Amino acid sequence: MKKLLLLLLLTVCYHVTFAQQSGRIAIRGSIIDTSKAILPGATVMLLTPKDSALVNYGRTNDKGIFEFRNVKRAPYILKVSYVGFLPLQVEVNPDNGEVVDLGTLAIKPIQKELLEIVVKTARAPLSIRGDTIEYNAASFKVPPGSTVEELLRKLPGMQVDQDGNIKAQGENVTKMTVDGKTFFGSDPKLATKNLPAEAISKVQVFNDKTEASKTTGIDDGKREKTVNLELKESHRKGGFGKVTAGIGTKDRYQLRGNYNRFNTKEQMSVIGFANNINQTGLSFDDYQDFRGSQSFNWNDQGDFGFNGGGYIVFGDDNGIGVPISGGSSNRGFSKNYAGGGNYNYDTKNTKLSSNYFFNQTGQTFDTDLTKQTSLLNGAFRTEEKSFRNTLGNNHRASARFEQNLDSLNTLVVVGNFRANNGNERLGSTQNFFQEDGKGPPSSQTTLNNQNKYTGIQLATTAIYRHKFHKKGRNFAASLSYNINDTDGSGNQQSNSRYFTDTTAGGTSQIRLNQDNVTNSLRTELKSSLDYIEPLSKTMSWETFYNFSLRTDKVDRDVFDRTDQGMVRNVSLSRYYTNDFTYNRIGTSVRYNNKGLTLSGGLAGMWFHQAGKFAADQTGSPFTSVGRNFFSFVPNATAYYNMKNKRVNLNYNVDVRQPSTSDLQPVIDNSNPRFIREGNPDLLPQLTHRLSGGFGVFDPGSFVNVYFNLNYGYNINQIVYNQTINSLLVTTTRPVNIDGGTNVGSYFNFGFPLKKTKATLNMYTSINLGKNPTFINNVPNNTTNNNYNAGVSLDLTPSEKFTLYPNFNWNFTDTRYSVNTAQNLKIYNYRYGADMNIQMPAGIFFNARMNYQIYKNPRFGFTQQLPILNLSFYKLFLKDKKAEVRVTAYDIFNKNQGITQSSYQNIVQTEQVQTLAQYFMLSFSYNVRGLKSQMRRNNGF
Template sequence: MEIYAQSGSVAATVIDASTREGVPGAVVEFAPADPAAQKRYFTTGYKGRVEATVPYGTYKVSVSFLGYETLEKELKLSVAKKSLGTLELAPSSTEIEAVVKEVKSMRTSQKGDTVSYNAGAFKVTADADVEGLLKKMPGITITDGEVEAQGETVKKVFVDGKEFFGEDVTSAIKSLPAQAVDKVEVYDKLSDAAEFSGMDDGEGYKAINIVTKPNMRQGQFGKLYAGYGYQPETEGTTSNHKYNVGGNVNLFHGSSRVSVIGLFNNVNQQNFSFEDILGVSGGSGGRGGVGALMVRPQSGVASVNSFGVNYSDSWGKTGRQDKVTLQASYFFNRTTTKNYSTIDKWYETPSPIDTLHTDGYSNNTNGNHRLNARLEWRISENQSLMSRTGLSFQSYDPYSTTYGHQWGESGLRVVDNFSDGDRTGVNLNQYLSYRTKLGKDGRTLTLDGSVRYRNNRGDTDSYSNQARGIDPDLIVVPTDTLLLRYQRAHSPSFSYNLRGDVTYTEPVSQYAQLSLQYRVAYNYQESDKKVYVTPDDRFETAGVEPDPSLSQSSNTGYLTHRIGPGFRIVKGKNRFVANVSYQRAQLTGEVLSATKVMGAGDDAKTSHGFNNLTYFLMGQLNINKENSIRLFINSSTDNPGIGELQNVYDISNAQSISKGNPHLRPSYSNNVRFHYVNSNVEKGRTFMWMFSMQNTSNYITSSMAYDVEVEVPTGEVDGGGDPVTETYNPHTYSTYTNMDGYWNLRTHLSYGLPVSFLKSNLNVMAGVNYTLTPTLVARKATDGSVYLNNGEIVGGERNDASRLSYDFRAVLGSNISENVDFTLSWHGAYNIAKNSLVVNDSDNKNRYFNHVATAAMKFVFLKSFTFTGNVSYQQNIGFTNDYDNSYVLCNVYLGKKVFRNRRGEVMFGVNDLFDQNTAFSRTTGSGYTQNSINSVIGRYYTVQFVYNLRNFGKRGSKDIKDYDGMGALGGNRRGVGRPPMGPPPGGRGPMF
């Protein structure tokens, strides 16, 4: 039985009558002959296609779109399927302003899992980019360049269905002007293989598709800017002289599109994403294998030089589809970040009750070349070949010094650390997919193969104080409290991953399909770490052998086989997918030691096998045109990385020693995600609810001991043949272990509606996030019940560190006119952190609250004068550790539109008017709370010039007027409602 009883499907394609191009984003209204019956609305998709399901009956069909005459047709529907063919929209012969008023209530629409936002319903000023537009849309938030939609991180941005700047979401949303956007679509993107086979494999992600206006797909447009500023007083992390030069240019010519972006500044503005590409950050690596280089902008003040280009085109036709399509992007950035930091850290039960205060300085330089390309060749109607390539080269040169004291139950310690590194890495990803249809609809064969290769090199010079703690009651600190240990580390590593998939699908009924998939994968990691203990800070290694207790060559390999069936049923617009697989993973590893260490002189080999059942369930229910539900339930495994498996000590910081664990097992996670979306088209209201849950067994976590003696073998033996060890007394010693009981639960609500009497849009978002992370914690015991056995902690207790966070956000965005743009927002979060080993409930809760209120505005008055302002108040309150940190950041600019068409603007202003900017952050963990303050840019004065490039071809310019103070497209003008130069609250991130 069909979900919609006595309903039929109506299909049509809406095109421009003059250009013959499809018109996506047009509003199609079905008005029943019965005036009491409810009207139904739909929007056209890619290339102007639309498919609507409506009850049998007689309708008046109206098709409207900005800049076109409304098209009306009569329809009598009495069959299951009916085609209206091609519907031609003629350019409007009336004032476009009237059309704008006619469709402005259409804020959102919904089709399946796709929520579509009508860009014309969210007004911004003339020179805004897509980021400024997204911030006003319900369910979308942007923080430090990371875009989140419906409670999930957006992984990719598409423009008219084509990838835009690969996985660099931040560059993508800053590279297009809001004026060119017709519609923004938020949806769950399937993997390439799943899109072809129709069998969701659980490897999809949240994506945004930006649909451009048809009359702006032929020409050149963008924004160029240059600014100079002067800061009278600086703290040494930046120059008194400020500069900011950059912009973006888009060259669109039909299917051929080139976008170029550039940015050069020393005001902490960053318009790109740091990707987790290499693993050259040093240390023992992080979760996921070889660590992460820089996945987010660092604390401090950055000087940035970046350049990027994106290209897409298509050639030929195979049936109704492009024969060959290409999307490629290249990006380069070089960032130097300087930072003076102050850290106050309180160690709490279950750790010794200590206080740590340090002052530090860092100067880190990061360089990155990144190339992404996607090439698809549609060989025939039934065959296609797709290639995806990613290549990157990255260099990272970190320099840091830290000095301070720690005092309390563990005594008095002097912290004196230094590190200077030089790291490089190459990363190559290649994916190929061959897909073919085998005659019968639904019968397909997909062959996928991928290769991932990483090659990293790291050299680090460092020293740290290894002296024991002293009596904190001493009035004078002894002069011998420093015992510096100097090290030079050389740690090359490489890894590769080979994977092959075969997927076959077979239809079993009109609505159902079966599949069978087999996957084989091999993941190999190799590391050759050599650490030299040198006599002084010259770090000379001539005649010095690697310290065998700190050095190790090792390799690991995971061979995984996975096979299992799948089932898919699609009826109407509802679907259900289920996959289950048996997985066999075989771990092989080898540790190579040149010298006997702790009695293990031979090559140590290991081999373990792991058996798992993995599953994936997905259900989508479209209740009606306004309500939809999506549910995901799946499991996954995660292998430990080479850094976590290496059985060597890391004493680069002698007060915090760590070591890997070669006995780690893969973790196993169960995941649930639920989405409910309601879009009330007539009233312009949108409601979204998201819930997610993750539970992990064999979770790879920290095992930590406080104030225990660490016996590190030197690699030498005494006269009796026993290994000689050196004793350390660090504040913390940590390794890795597997523990059950990791939980992460999150729920997120979003509600958006127009506020008519204010001519604005109000978006309200609220959420609750709960994380429970198990750790093993041990403190030195006088009875000897806590000790180390060959690096493993014996006698520790389980501590569940939990964090509960309640957050609320409200955003009021103006929709008054193109000359009045403002956004008012408030975001607050109340946090509670607990440790299960703390028995006293009053001491167990660490409660703190932070909130920020922001007002961003841009006004155009007297036709050509502008006022741009951004003011924010941020407050951080600690209830358990009593503190109150707050500041006001205010940026103001006065400007004048210049040139006959007013595409240029000259602005004068001041950044951080009250000179109160600070960068405060609070973090909590198992047994500690930390407050940190980092460098920011303070008050400076600036002058800036901005030019908006608008040059459209014959097809693209017929409905576009020059800028005359009323904006383009009959007043649908968009621009930036925030200061054009300078950092936002916290001193980081872009302001353009």
């Protein structure tokens, strides 16, 4: 409540500050052309006469009328722009009245001979053309050396959170291009965090068609929020980049650089970094590399048909998690080295996009974990202290080649190659307590495990598209081949002691010392066909066929280390093969007219599994696994996109095939107190999904509202049943259960309190999940209800001072059907703020505060972490090319990685020691000169 009052106080103070300024007026008028026709939707802006800074903006209504209310009484320049017309500029000098009526203003159409002059001189801060908003980057001032991320924060209607995720007009930005070309794959952060703001001429925000729509040539009504960065002419003709080097206390260091060279046909970029300050800089693809990606992660765009292209989803295998964010990780300690290059070539008929990226990440985790597991008539508690050291090397290369063979035929070839290797060492001590938790532990297990892995993945896809002479008639065919070859080896040692009679000091113990070697090979051949026939100008009929043949081979050998030497453990060793044949044929009809898209379709899916397993390759007899699965799959969608409004409604059925690890009849005893076992009899999981939402964005006022609601019901849901014996050893096995449900909603409301000066954004989400499972063969329903709400406020009263407070509240309510005494509630709060001040003598000051609160009343856990970072920096040399910065990280020395979570019948709190207080001196040099202006700096 105190924090909420603080937010309200900040808002009130801000309004009071502006209200105290002398006099407020309204400015109004109407816009027509020279033939006296009204011009609705014309962009109207108020600029300051001194430097043409944007004060206010809007659009004319259906009658061509505009009005600016409650603006400061001062001279202005009023600028009007409209596509195909000369910009109009009018001086506004308010008199003593409260309303300045400019009357009717006429603008002239552009003559061809004046077009070039207009393009060069009509540089308004922003312009709106249909659903495209174009920002003139020069009108929004950022500090020298800022990245594109900092520029985006300044633009009206744009939001960038602390992790670098971008929203435009209330929607997530999923695609970012530079001069219309991709930049290092599909992760927008690689562009925003590495390109300098001073290289950008314009920022264009629009709704682009999906890749599936472009492939088939039929508009499916779906849109991807896209940002295109248009470079300055000077940066298209030569190279530009930036290098940063820093050294700090506690042997901390960082080195980061990038170089870019673009022209009208080619783009070339290189980036690299090295540090031990937890800045991993990984994209999502790099994260998947580390885990050992499968072909289905790679978005090859070769699966046709409804449901967004690819239909069946193969479950993801577990692996070692690493941070995804390009910012600083709040878990453990890491050393990071990475580098890569990106090359694009684009002409009328030929397009080539390619990149290579390497990263090495070494991480150390020192963790305290408290976990409580609910039983039918009680619970037990686990307290664990562990140390984990990981090292991973990842190579990623990808290329996409598109060739227009002629006006009707196009060939696309996509290739992805990934190679990774790494090792992990884990040491752990686990103490187990009975429910009351009093006295010494009832048992204790120590672990000392080591693992190594190597993997190679290759995915190739060829797509052929043919357009017939009849407009709208299209044919497409694809062929893909994917391979994933992974080898792993490890040694696991454990000692479990059970204190059966603590008064007499009697104990029993079980020791384990084993080596294991696992070879896993997956190959997949896929093909799809797609034919679209136009039924009329507004209707089309699509027919598609998908085929996939996947083969898995797993050879796992486990050996016990004994006094007599290495002895093969027959019960834990397995040789396993599995063949999956998948066919889907379907048809759909789509109606598309004036922004409204309706579609409905039905597909039949047949899935065949044929597998066998034994203790080894020569084992006799083999146990066979064979099954067929057939299902009709419906799909219905409705989209409406018109005049910055969008409404969507969708019903579909997702089919999720069990992951390889879940199907393998292999016992994983790497943690002898938590044993995992596969189930070759698993069926695919079907999820019926119904979702809908709407969004409204007013490009004149920049008010945006977005709401989404979704519901899912699971059939044959894959859940992990638990069997817990009297020694508190848990064995999990995946099975199929019906009845799991999930309801989720999201609401976002953003609006400017004062245009160009203050913007308020509020959001909330609710997720209600109900998941069944079995605990010791007794059914249990776990209900997880999560409630989240947040507020962010952008205050930019001047270029010399900015303040960005943000607040987030998260509450999770977990309930169990078989043991209600174990119900609990978890609270996570975060309060933060960023502040920037331009000081005399070209010195800048930046502060970032993050105050995090974690509460679990049932376990008596409360943790408060005030994290404060401060920095001073100064620009020097010609054109301010150089920067020297002094930064203090975590002033109060409180940083710690804390995670609270609940799932199935388990609730846990994890605390990881992580990088805390240190100081750093850094130097940066920009290849090109920059002008010194104040803007938010996000240097942490």
